[in-house]
Amino acid sequence: MAAAARSCLRTITITEMLEPLQEPFMQRALAEVVLIGVAGGALGCWVVFYGLSYAAESLAHSLFPGLVLAAIAGVPLLLGATPAVLVAALAIALGARVAGMSREAAVAVVVTTMFGLGVLLALSPRSPPGVEALLFGDPFGVTDADLAAAAALAALVLLSLRLLHGRLLVAGFDRGAARALGVSPALADAALLVLLAAATVVAVQGLGNLLVVAVFVGPAAAARRLADRMLPTMLIATAIAVLAAVGGLYLSYYAGTAGGASVALTIVAVYLLSLPLGQWLAARRSAPPRAEATIA
Amino acid sequence: MPAEPLIEAEGLAAGYDGTPAISGVTFSLHPGQRLALLGSNGGGKTTLLRAVLGELRVLSGMLRVSAACGTVPQTERSRLDYPVSALDVATMGTLAALPWWRRPGRHEREAAGRALERVGLAPLAGETFGRLSGGQRQRVLIARALVQEAGVLLLDEPFSGLDRPSGERLETLIGELTSEGRGVVIATHDLEQARACDLVLCIAGRQIACGPPEEVLADVGVLEATYGGAIVELPGGGGRAILPPHHHHH
Numbered sequence: 072m073a074a075a076a077r078s079c080l081r082t083i084t085i086t087e088m089l090e091p092l093q094e095p096f097m098q099r100a101l102a103e104v105v106l107i108g109v110a111g112g113a114l115g116c117w118v119v120f121y122g123l124s125y126a127a128e129s130l131a132h133s134l135f136p137g138l139v140l141a142a143i144a145g146v147p148l149l150l151g152a153t154p155a156v157l158v159a160a161l162a163i164a165l166g167a168r169v170a171g172m173s174r175e176a177a178v179a180v181v182v183t184t185m186f187g188l189g190v191l192l193a194l195s196p197r198s199p200p201g202v203e204a205l206l207f208g209d210p211f212g213v214t215d216a217d218l219a220a221a222a223a224l225a226a227l228v229l230l231s232l233r234l235l236h237g238r239l240l241v242a243g244f245d246r247g248a249a250r251a252l253g254v255s256p257a258l259a260d261a262a263l264l265v266l267l268a269a270a271t272v273v274a275v276q277g278l279g280n281l282l283v284v285a286v287f288v289g290p291a292a293a294a295r296r297l298a299d300r301m302l303p304t305m306l307i308a309t310a311i312a313v314l315a316a317v318g319g320l321y322l323s324y325y326a327g328t329a330g331g332a333s334v335a336l337t338i339v340a341v342y343l344l345s346l347p348l349g350q351w352l353a354a355r356r357s358a359p360p361r362a363e364a365t366i367a
Numbered sequence: 368m369p370a371e372p373l374i375e376a377e378g379l380a381a382g383y384d385g386t387p388a389i390s391g392v393t394f395s396l397h398p399g400q401r402l403a404l405l406g407s408n409g410g411g412k413t414t415l416l417r418a419v420l421g422e423l424r425v426l427s428g429m430l431r432v433s434a435a436c437g438t439v440p441q442t443e444r445s446r447l448d449y450p451v452s453a454l455d456v457a458t459m460g461t462l463a464a465l466p467w468w469r470r471p472g473r474h475e476r477e478a479a480g481r482a483l484e485r486v487g488l489a490p491l492a493g494e495t496f497g498r499l500s501g502g503q504r505q506r507v508l509i510a511r512a513l514v515q516e517a518g519v520l521l522l523d524e525p526f527s528g529l530d531r532p533s534g535e536r537l538e539t540l541i542g543e544l545t546s547e548g549r550g551v552v553i554a555t556h557d558l559e560q561a562r563a564c565d566l567v568l569c570i571a572g573r574q575i576a577c578g579p580p581e582e583v584l585a586d587v588g589v590l591e592a593t594y595g596g597a598i599v600e601l602p603g604g605g606g607r608a609i610l611p612p613h614h615h616h617h
Contacts, residue, residue, distance in 0.1 A: 120449065120450075170384050170385075171384070233470075234467075234468045234470075235467075236470055237458075237459075237462055237465075237469075237470045237471055238462065238467065240451065240455070240459065241459045241462055243449070244446060244449050244451060244456070244459065245438075245440065245446065245459075247417065247420065247422060247438065247440050248420070248438045248440065248511075250420060250421050250422055251420050251421065251435065251436045251437070251438055251463075251515075251517075252459055252460065252462050252463050252511075252515065253462050253463030253464075253465075254462060295450070298450065299450050299495050300450050300451070300452065300455075300495075301450045301451065301455075303450075304450050356498075
């Protein structure tokens with residue numbers, strides 16, 4: 072009896088898992104959030120270790136004018152987001168080089184300028200209805216063309232991370248020694264910002280530019296507590312990002328909550344769960360390191 | 368003494384945002400020599416090391432560095448949290464010889480492993496860098512410099528915070544490195560450390576003196592200028608100590 076009930080429950084669960092997949096809009100939404108998770112999770116680890124979380128958030132906000140312009144012109148959002156985010160990344164990089172201006176201040180100036188510009192455009196009479204989808208994301212609204220572009224950008228991000236891995240590791244570990252080791256820390260920063268811009272463009276359609284930072288910072292911050300090598304950290308972050316994004320999507324489907332916000336909040340929930348788990352792992356590891364084999 | 372110095376500076380000024388933090392620095396370091404960079408905190412020791420590393424622009428004067436520089440910086444908190452093993456850190460020394468798109472492979476990791484063996488850390492190659500002791504971390508960074516085939520090693524306050532056995536072990540290692548023809552620069556505020564070197568460069572924003580320790584350290588005026596305080600002879604032959612300026616009684 073109990074076994075029958077359990078098996079019935081299991082059938083329902085599997086049916087409920089599979090049912091949304093019949094819908095093309097849900098298939099596209101799933102593909103979109105998986106791409107977001109893959110690009111955002113892996114890159115997010117570098118964002119967190121380079122202390123670029125704030126820059127990541129700002130970059131997302133500053134592509135708002137590009138999104139609004141694309142919506143007004145009726146072209147794919149990517150076409151508007153890409154130039155806007157590149158302008159912002161460049162302005163931040165240049166601003167941080169101004170004597171007496173910290174990177175933080177440069178970011179703040181650029182992001183408020185860009186976001187303000189976006190709001191001006193969004194409130195203009197020519198702006199189409201539905202601007203809130205740009206702010207909060209709409210994974211259920213992506214088209215096949217959007218998906219193809221997002222897949223290409225995600226592949227670019229992963230390939231670049233693979234090629235640059237060793238150099239990013241050096242510049243993040245020891246900026247002062249980087250140059251002597253054949254790595255330019257400024258170039259490493261610039262490369263990360265460009266990749267961040269690309270990944271932001273991938274993610275903004277699903278999560279919106281107010282929520283997109285969740286996928287960069289949340290999974291990486293959680294993974295950092297669970298692993299103590301870079302590659303495992305990146306793999307765990309990617310897994311967390313993908314699973315949380317898919318989970319958020321199902322939540323949205325069944326609970327009728329907003330798609331982008333559901334994904335972002337699921338990621339935050341996973342991060343919160345990682346806190347006690349990370350503490351437990353740290354306690355397990357805290358046995359003192361092995362003594363050296365020979366004692367001088 | 369070989370004719371070609373590893374580092375040569377003449378009237379060097381370097382600093383941040385165009386403002387010199389050090390000026391008038393003139394010295395040369397030859398293969399096999401150990402140079403102590405002596406000064407109080409904030410006196411410009413780290414600035415000079417960063418200039419030698421090529422991190423800071425030379426504002427005036429001449430600086431010629433004709434060997435790869437390996438650096439052993441002071442430990443920063445962020446470095447302890449970084450998800451790398453001792454072997455990962457030593458492997459970083461191989462990057463300079465690789466084209467930018469190449470990642471270190473097995474060959475590079477083997478070279479890193481040999482360098483860790485050389486500094487006596489082979490058994491800890493897989494340990495997380497941040498979990499090693501201070502002395503072990505210094506030796507991992509020295510291994511990184513060995514992998515890099517650095518002709519010059521720059522050590523920033525390498526002995527601070529080390530217990531006696533670790534300090535002695537590091538001392539022996541530095542002796543081996545110089546006997547193999549490398550040049551070693553040790554930034555320190557410790558007179559005893561400076562005494563054990565071939566050359567002492569005293570710095571307090573500008574160069575105060577440079578020469579063999581028996582000359583430079585015997586000059587009380589030089590030490591006063593270096594530390595901005597008075598030097599007192601300790602009773603019972605205990606050496607000299609530095610009195611901060613606000614303790615002046617004359």
